[in-house]
Amino acid sequence: MSRPAMLTVDDDQAVARAVARDLRRRYGRNFQIIRASSGAGALDALRELKLRGGRVAAMLADYRMPQMNGIEFLEQAMDLFPHARRAILTAYADTDAAIQAINVVDVDHYLLKPWDPPEEKLYPVVDALLEAWQAAGDREVEEVKVVGHRWSAPSYRIRDFLASNLVPYRWFAADEPEGRRLLDAAEATPEAVPLVVTPDGQALSAPTAAEVAAVVGLSTAPVRDFYDLIIVGGGPAGLGAAVYGASEGLHTVLVERRAIGGQAGQSSRIENYLGFPDGVSGAQLTERARLQAGKFDAEVLTTREAVGLEARGSARVVRFSDGNELSAHTVILATGVSYRPLAAPGVATLVGRGVYYGSAATEGPSCAATDIYIVGGANSAGQAAIFFSRFARSVTLLVRGDSLERSMSYYLIQQIAGVDNIAVRTRCEVIQAHGDEHLESITLRDSKNGTTTTLPCGHLFVFIGAQPRTEWLDGTVRRDRRGFICTGPDLLVEGDRPTGWDRDRDPFYLESSVPGVFAAGDVRANSVKRVASAVGEGAMAVTLVHRYLEAR
Missing domain, CATH: 3.40.50.2300 (Response regulator)
Incomplete structure (x- = not known):
């Protein structure tokens, strides 16, 4: 032959x-x-x-x-x-x-x-x-299949989870012929969606993200009982720490509750990151970092949500929502921040059904020939506006402030000004969302003149606020009034060390109020909210981990 x-x-x-x-x-x-x-x-x-x-x-x-x-x-x-x-x-x-x-x-x-x-x-x-x-061989090459409803929040969450983790999949609507055939083959009803069918024919009806992760090849279980370093959070800071920790010989495990990359991983294009003059997508940057961490044998676990942290003698123990726990000599907290919920009537019930937090890149093709709205005035909102302008008939940025200059990078403002189908409305906010099965319209209030307007809207993307997910650390590490983790010099009050501090030294620069527990990236109080600084803090935290281990 x-x-x-x-x-x-x-x-x-x-x-x-x-x-x-x-x-x-x-x-x-x-x-x-x-x-x-x-x-x-x-x-x-x-x-x-x-x-x-x-x-x-x-x-x-x-x-x-x-x-x-x-x-x-x-x-x-x-x-x-x-x-x-x-x-x-x-x-x-x-x-x-x-x-x-x-x-x-x-x-x-x-x-x-x-x-x-x-x-x-x-x-x-x-x-x-x-x-x-x-x-x-000659066998048909199959991919993960997802059957669901267009305006189903659980269906959207599964699609978004797979896409965020770069897992190839094919989408089938439950009310179309091929979708119905798959439901019949799995003996599932149209209500039992989303249905996930793996390449080997295993069918999961309305699965959790953890169940999907387990069958599509994502790592969810640790291989060791004890580590030198546990990293909580898989954004740029966590990935930076994983690469440097593992490359320097530390037994390192990174745990992430949803998808590697964090908010940066959702960015359609990052143009001010060092070394990428033509820009790089968040997904590409994330994938390169994940592969690099794997090259040095760092473990990367997904769908592991941390719910508790405690010191047990010399060990630092992280507890997870499934009841399991991991122990290590040191911990780096790199959980980043989340977008703040949009507090307007009707919004909460329509999340995943027309209202989305973050860029939700999987929704791009669905925005074709429609008018969409983006709430927020920072870089993430600007990057999303550029991305969705390729699909939508029009994109409108809704900004509460007087302008974009105080919150968005200059290069993005210039790009937005050059895109014909992007408009910016300042001093404007969403005060209500309307719709039954999915988002149909929004009501806006213009603070310049006090008027309100209701406009048709099928897609609303929210990029507001930056709140840390640190409630699970309550009573363990010191946080500021907004929930960000205090580290290093911020822990010293008139020269005094934190209450309960048991070391004959001041906390290291990125060390929290618990010795051996460090914070890096956006979750740290007074940090610079940029991808490059997060990566740098992740690397710096590993250097301080070594100093901690040497001084024990």
């Missing part, structure tokens, strides 16, 4: 030659390397290969191509070779589209250009694609 083929398509001739050269260098002995310069040309090559009875192991397509982009090409190529593994070649600016392709169009992976050196950035991905193709 002839060698199976690997196909690459890119309209940039220099890139196309480089891809083919790198693939031929490593895989040319066992695979035919076919190069095309357009989607149409690649489809012609695949049709000819199909007629000759050939096989295709993998297809790599550039996202930005004229006439037919990479996603459109792969959709058609799937009809010819449905078992071939598929990857999108993309630049940093297009990573959101690549992630959408993974979650919606059944793409297996995406590769960032440039990938020099290929030994580190190209070959490991291609190796994984080929291993998956060889393992599947």
